[in-house]
Amino acid sequence: MIKKTTVLLCGLLLGAISHAQATDSASSATQQEAVAEFNWFEYIGKDRQFASELPDRTYQNPILPGFYPDPSITRKGEDYYLVNSSFAYTPGLPVLHSKNLVDWQLVGHALTSENAIDFTGLELSRGIFAPTIRYHDGLFYIITTAVDAGGNFIITAKDPAGPWSSPIWLPEVGGIDPDLFFDDNGKAYIAHNDAPPEAPLYDGHRAIWLWEYDVKQQKVKAGSRRLLINGGTDIAEQPVWIEGPHIYHINGWYYLTCAQGGTSVNHSQVVFRTRSLTEEFVPYQHNPILTQKDLPREKQVVSATGHADFIQTAEGDWWSVFLATRPYQDDHYNTGRETFLLPVHWEDEWPHILPPGETVPLTPRRPAIAPDINTKQPLARNFSWRDEFSGRRLNPLWISVKDFARDWVSLSNGVLQLHPQTASLRDLGGVSYLGRRQQHQRFTARTQLAMPASDTAAGLAVYQNETHHYQLLLSENITNDAKAYQVSLYKVSPTGKALVAQKTIDKPASAVVLQVDVDGSKAYFSYQQDGQNTPLGEAQDARHLSTASAGGFVGATVGMMALQADNQSTH
Structure with a gap:
């Protein structure tokens, strides 16, 4: 009797185990089916714009068609690296490489699962706003904003293809669109958009601020914050949405270039200069140095130009990357804000990108630095x-x-x-x-x-x-x-x-x-x-x-x- 009972219990137990295994297998199969x-x-x-052959020694604008907004650029030797805003898309911060400023190839992303930022619950157009990329003393830096996801931060890498470091958060630095500037004297600074020093005087009233940044301590210096620009080129005219600052030290002048007017049809690029970062920046009397807002709407093959960054080639020439759009039917565009390229000309020690009233050329003359490059993953034309x-x-x-x-x-x-x-x-x-x-x-x-x-x-x-x-x-x-x-x-x-x-x-x-x-x-x-x-x-x-x-x-x-x-x- 004991033996029969034992056998019966063992049988029931084995049956239960078999049933459980079968249930697990069925569950696993169901999961595999999903x-x-x-x-x-x-x-x-199939764009008609890109269908014809390019004239000799020219290139195609945009250099990065499609959703590649807020471009920032840097150079290491003969290699150029560019980064764009990515908002809540992942991986974030696409990093692109070129030898000639024209032909670009995606080499990686600066925000990956290894240094991820939590975008849970964000709308798609939040997240990573206008970054700045710079190369200094053997290291690449990207400074940017995670909107509604932590604020401003810096990441670094020895190789721009990655891996990039974990974010170095900058809790004191508010606002958006930070710029990282390394001066010739060994000091570093962060310029950024933020609220004005007083209550806003009008809708779109913003300001540009400056902090000194301690590279070794990886934080801003307490008490170093100062106002650079209040409102924009002339606050009496109520300029709106001054943002996207970049600072350069060229021939004894400190130049500050910013976007102004918002990123739609009134978008433009303006410039200021000073002899010292402790002195007032003076706006250029012929601002803006780049815009399409003064063109009739029907002539705006390219629109919304701004958010420019400058780069000097090894040969000494200056170029600018900037965002713009290609609208159809009354300013509709599905391709988003794209990356364009134009040369920078200097007059009276002021930079110029495009004369007033001129349309952005779609097939300008190529930079005289390198031949065409056959990319494995084409991004243009x-x-x-x-x-x-x-x-x-x-x-x-x-x-x-x-x-x-x-x-x-x-x-x-x-x-x-x-x-x-x-x-x-x-x-x-x-x-x-x-x-x-x-x-x-x-x-x-x-x-x-x-x-x-x-x-x-x-x-x-x-x-x-x-x-x-x-x-x-x-x-x-x-x-x-x-x-x-x-x-x-x-x-x-x-x-x-x-x-x-x-x-x-x-x-x-x-x-x-x-x-x-x-x-x-x-x-x-x-x-x-x-x-x-x-x-x-x-x-x-x-x-x-x-x-x-x-x-x-x-x-x-x-x-x-x-x-x-x-x-x-x-x-």
Whole structure:
């Protein structure tokens, strides 16, 4: 009896263990099924502006088309390095390299999972604002602002490709857009935008302040704060949004150049100078030295110029990088604020970038420093870019939203896997999305994906921000017919997520291609199954993806997304 009971208990115990293992396996299988698999992604730029051959010894403006705003530049020997604002995209602070100021290649990011800053809960246009990059005494420095995520900080690196240090926070330094200036006498200074010394006299009244910075102690010197500019070039005229300061010491003069007028159509670049940082900065009587605001709107092929930084080549020539936009149809632009390049000319010991009333040239003469460079990852002109996901690491051009960890991404045997999270692109975090910058007003983007499991919806997104984007999704048919799938097009706006068009695929297939074609103000969505292309819905309004419609400071991205199928209609 005892033996029978023991055998029975052992059997029950083994049964329970087997049942638990089976349950765990089933749970594991379910978790494994919650994945979207993409075989490749392709982006093809088709801008008419970039279609013709460049005249001899010229280059194309913008040098960095697409969402590359607030450029800052430095030089080490014959190598130039540039960094841009990244806001709440991750990884943050893209670092680019060039030998000739014209052809640039992404070499890394200064903010990665190793020195991440928490962007949880931020809107997309918060986070990292206008950085400054400088090379000094064997070390690269980036100083910038994490808006609503800690304030101003400095990071350093021996190699600009990384790794970069953990943030050195500057709690005393308020405001945004800090600049780091190393003087010839061994001293260092931080200039930045902040509130004026008194209550603001008008909307947009700001000021530029200066601190002395102790490089060894890695902190500002107590009591060193002083006012440089109150309001702007002439406070009696109520100039607005003085920001983006940079200081240079050239031929006995200290020059301070700033953006003024806001980053829209009134954006401009102004300059001041003084013989000593302890004396008053005097504004140039012929300011601004760069703007397009004085041109009729119909002639503004390029608009919103400003946020300039200067660089001197080894040959002694001066150049400026700055942001600008390429608008269409009354100042709409989906490509965001882009990086442009122009020479700096000196007259009466004052810098000039562009004479008043002149349009920004799109094909200026090249710098006389280096030949063309064939980059592996083209960032300018028309190009075709295809990712087969064949490497062990994700291509650095892919960016995501507020998430440095990316534990929802995996690469396996030439397949990109996205594991859907609980949130989607309408939320402020926890979204499974990988995008690349829209760099052309006219482009095609497409991706091939396997048929997702019943608990997953996946596809293509054209994304401006949380409240302005399109989703083209593939999922199982809501009738739960295992042999049927549906392709759905959604438009996300401030009022919610609306179904625009939907079609059922009647037979199973191994893979489907989802595609978007954008031509200025129009976006066309389609899908391809068994080699046949099928449009989905009518032409959509691409102005919905523009900064003029969505607000904020970012440009549109296009890429791949995954979400839980039961959240498809609401997320």
